[in-house]
Amino acid sequence: MHSTADIPAPDAIAADGLHKRFGAVRAVRGVSLTVARGEIVGLLGPNGAGKSTTMRMLAGFLPPDEGRVRIGGFDTLSDSIEARRRIGYLPESTPLYPEMTVAGLLEFRARLAGVPRRRRADAIGRAIERCWLGEVARRRVGTLSKGYRQRVGLAAAILHDPPALLLDEPTNGLDPAQISAMRGLMRDLAADRALVVSSHILAEVEKTCGRVVVIAGGRVRADGPIGALARAGEAACLIEVRIGPGDADDLTRALASLAGVSRAAPVGLEANGSPWRRWRLEGGPDARGLAERAGALLASRGVPLRELRPEEPTLERAFLDLIGRPEDKDDPA
Amino acid sequence: MTAALAIARREFAAYFRTPLGWVVIALYLALSGVVFALAVLAPAAPASMRPFFGLSGWVLLFVAPAVSMRLISDEIRSGTIEPLMTAPVSDWAVMAGKLAAALAFLVALLAPTGVYVAVLERVSDPDLGPVLAGYLGLALAGALYLSVGAFFSTLTGSQTLAYLGALFTLLLVRLATGEGVAGRAPDAVADALYAVSLDRRLGAFAAGVVDTADASFFVVASAWLYVLSVIALQSRRWR
Numbered sequence: 254m255h256s257t258a259d260i261p262a263p264d265a266i267a268a269d270g271l272h273k274r275f276g277a278v279r280a281v282r283g284v285s286l287t288v289a290r291g292e293i294v295g296l297l298g299p300n301g302a303g304k305s306t307t308m309r310m311l312a313g314f315l316p317p318d319e320g321r322v323r324i325g326g327f328d329t330l331s332d333s334i335e336a337r338r339r340i341g342y343l344p345e346s347t348p349l350y351p352e353m354t355v356a357g358l359l360e361f362r363a364r365l366a367g368v369p370r371r372r373r374a375d376a377i378g379r380a381i382e383r384c385w386l387g388e389v390a391r392r393r394v395g396t397l398s399k400g401y402r403q404r405v406g407l408a409a410a411i412l413h414d415p416p417a418l419l420l421d422e423p424t425n426g427l428d429p430a431q432i433s434a435m436r437g438l439m440r441d442l443a444a445d446r447a448l449v450v451s452s453h454i455l456a457e458v459e460k461t462c463g464r465v466v467v468i469a470g471g472r473v474r475a476d477g478p479i480g481a482l483a484r485a486g487e488a489a490c491l492i493e494v495r496i497g498p499g500d501a502d503d504l505t506r507a508l509a510s511l512a513g514v515s516r517a518a519p520v521g522l523e524a525n526g527s528p529w530r531r532w533r534l535e536g537g538p539d540a541r542g543l544a545e546r547a548g549a550l551l552a553s554r555g556v557p558l559r560e561l562r563p564e565e566p567t568l569e570r571a572f573l574d575l576i577g578r579p580e581d582k583d584d585p586a
Numbered sequence: 587m588t589a590a591l592a593i594a595r596r597e598f599a600a601y602f603r604t605p606l607g608w609v610v611i612a613l614y615l616a617l618s619g620v621v622f623a624l625a626v627l628a629p630a631a632p633a634s635m636r637p638f639f640g641l642s643g644w645v646l647l648f649v650a651p652a653v654s655m656r657l658i659s660d661e662i663r664s665g666t667i668e669p670l671m672t673a674p675v676s677d678w679a680v681m682a683g684k685l686a687a688a689l690a691f692l693v694a695l696l697a698p699t700g701v702y703v704a705v706l707e708r709v710s711d712p713d714l715g716p717v718l719a720g721y722l723g724l725a726l727a728g729a730l731y732l733s734v735g736a737f738f739s740t741l742t743g744s745q746t747l748a749y750l751g752a753l754f755t756l757l758l759v760r761l762a763t764g765e766g767v768a769g770r771a772p773d774a775v776a777d778a779l780y781a782v783s784l785d786r787r788l789g790a791f792a793a794g795v796v797d798t799a800d801a802s803f804f805v806v807a808s809a810w811l812y813v814l815s816v817i818a819l820q821s822r823r824w825r
Contacts, residue, residue, distance in 0.1 A: 309668070312668075312672045313672055314668050314671055314672050315823075316823050330823075334674045334675075334676065335674075337672055337673060337674040338674040340672060342668070342669065342672045344665060344668040344669065346665060348664050348665030348666040348667075348668060348669065349666065350596070350600070350664075350666060352600055352603040352604055353596070353603075361592055361595075361596050362669070362673075364588050364589060364591075364592035365589050365592055365593070365669075365670070365673040365674075365675055366673055366674065367588070367589065367674050367675075370588075409669065410669075
C-alpha cells in the first residue's frame with residue numbers, strides 16, 4: 254500500500270521546547286505541542302499563564318528564546334515567509350484598522366497574504382459569507398460592535414485558506430448567541446485545518462475542542478482528549494449512613510484509612526435531629542473503585558446505608574487541580 | 587511587490603481618512619501662501635520662488651516627521667503590527683510600502699503650491715529652471731526628513747516620541763551643519779560639517795543649481811535610513 258508518495262505530511266503545527274522570557278519574567282518555559290489537520294486544540298490556562306506568548310511564538314510574531322516552531326514543516330524563523338503563508342492568526346483583542354471598510358480591509362489583507370488577483374474576489378466573498386459579514390461589508394470597521402470586529406478579524410485570518418489557524422481568545426467579549434455561532438464556525442473551519450484556540454474559559458474549550466492543552470506558569474500541565482483530562486481529576490464519593498451517637502469520629506477514621514482515600518470528612522449539619530449523617534470521601538487521580546470499597550467497609554461494620562453516590566470527576570476540578578499545582582522548585586533558572 | 591503596493595495604498599488612503607492629512611496640508615498651504623504673497627509677490631521683488639523654497643525647506647523639517655511618525659508607531663500602539671508582521675511579507679516590503687505612501691503624501695502636499703508658480707507666471711516672467719530645481723530639492727530633502735521620522739517610528743508605539751525624536755535629530759543636524767555653527771568651528775571640523783550640511787545643499791537647489799552630489803547625498807542618506815528602519819523593524823523579531 255505504501256509508496257514513496259505516502260511520506261506522511263508534516264504536522265500542521267509543531268512546536269518544540271519553547272521558552273520565552275521578558276526581563277525577569279519567564280513567560281513560557283518549555284512548551285511543546287503538535288497539532289494535526291482536522292484537530293481543534295484548546296489552549297487553556299488562567300490569565301497570565303503564557304497563552305498569548307505561546308500563540309505569538311506559534312504565529313512567528315515573537316521569536317522563542319529556545320525551541321522552534323514549524324508550520325507545515327517550515328521553521329517560523331529560518332523559513333519565516335513560507336511558514337507565514339500557512340498561518341492564519343487572530344491576535345488577542347483583534348487589532349484592525351478602524352478607518353477602513355470591512356470589504357476594503359479584507360481586500361488589503363488578501364493582497365498582504367498573497368492571494369492571487371484572480372482568486373481574490375472569490376476568497377473575500379467566501380470569507381464574508383462564512384463569517385456572516387454580508388450586511389456590514391460596506392461599514393467602517395471602527396463603527397462595528399465587538400462581535401462583528403471579531404468576525405472581521407477571523408475572516409481576515411482565513412482569506413488565504415491557511416492549513417494552520419491560531420485564534421487567541423476568539424470568543425472574548427462576545428454574547429452567548431455570538432459565542433455559539435463562533436463555535437460552529439470553528440468546528441466548520443477545523444474540518445481540514447489544524448486549529449489552536451486559546452481561552453481562559455473552561456466551558457468554552459470543553460464545547461469546541463477535542464483536545465485540551467492546559468498551560469499554567471508557562472508550562473504544559475496536561476495535554477490530551479477532554480475525557481482523559483477529566484478522568485485525571487480526583488474521584489470522590491458521597492455516603493449517607495445512620496450512626497449512633499459518638500460513632501462519628503470512629504467512622505471518619507475508618508473511612509480515611511481506606512485504600513485510595515486521601516480525605517474523609519463529614520459534611521452537613523450534625524444536630525438536626527436526624528440520625529442520618531453524610532460523609533464525603535476524596536481520592537487521588539487513581540482512586541478507582543472508591544465507592545465499592547466504602548460500601549464494603551460499611552457493610553462489614555453493619556452500618557445502615559441510605560445513599561452511596563460516586564461523584565464523576567469533572568473537567569473543572571481537573572483544571573483547577575492542574576493549574577493550582579505548585580511550581581517545580583528545582584528547575585534551573 | 588503586490589504587498590508593498592497594498593501597504594502603500596492603504597497607508598496613503600489612511601492620511602485622508604483621518605484628520606491628520608488634511609490638517610497638515612491646510613496648515614502648510616496657509617503658511618506657504620502667506621510667504622508667497624508677502625515675499626514672492628512683493629513689489630520690486632525678483633521674479634523668483636526662492637523665498638518660498640527657503641521657507642518650505644524649514645517648514646518641511648517640522649511637517650515631514652509629523653507625516654511619517656505614524657507609519658510604524660500606530661501599528662505598534664493599535665496592535666495591527668501583529669497581523670502585519672505575521673503576513674507572508676518581508677520587512678523590506680513593509681517599510682518600502684510605508685515610505686512610498688509618505689512620499690506620495692509629500693507630493694500631494696507640494697502639488698497645490700504649483701498654483702503659486704502659475705500666479706507668478708501671470709504677473710512676471712520667472713525662469714522655470716530654478717523653480718523645478720527648487721521643487722526637486724524640496725522633494726529630496728522631504729524624503730530624507732520623512733525617512734528620519736519613519737526610522738524613529740519603528741522604535742516606539744508613541745507617535746509623540748517618534749515625532750520629537752525625529753524633529754530634534756533633524757534640528758540638531760541642520761543647525762550644527764549650518765552657517766552659524768559650522769562657520770565658527772575649526773577648519774577641519776567645519777569641512778566635515780559642511781560636507782553633510784543640509785542648508786548648503788538646499789540653498790543650491792533653491793538657487794537653481796542641480797548638483798548630482800547634492801542629489802545623491804539626499805538619496806543615499808534616505809536609503810540608509812530605510813535600511814536602518816528595516817533593521818529596527820526586524821529587531822522586533824529577535825526580542
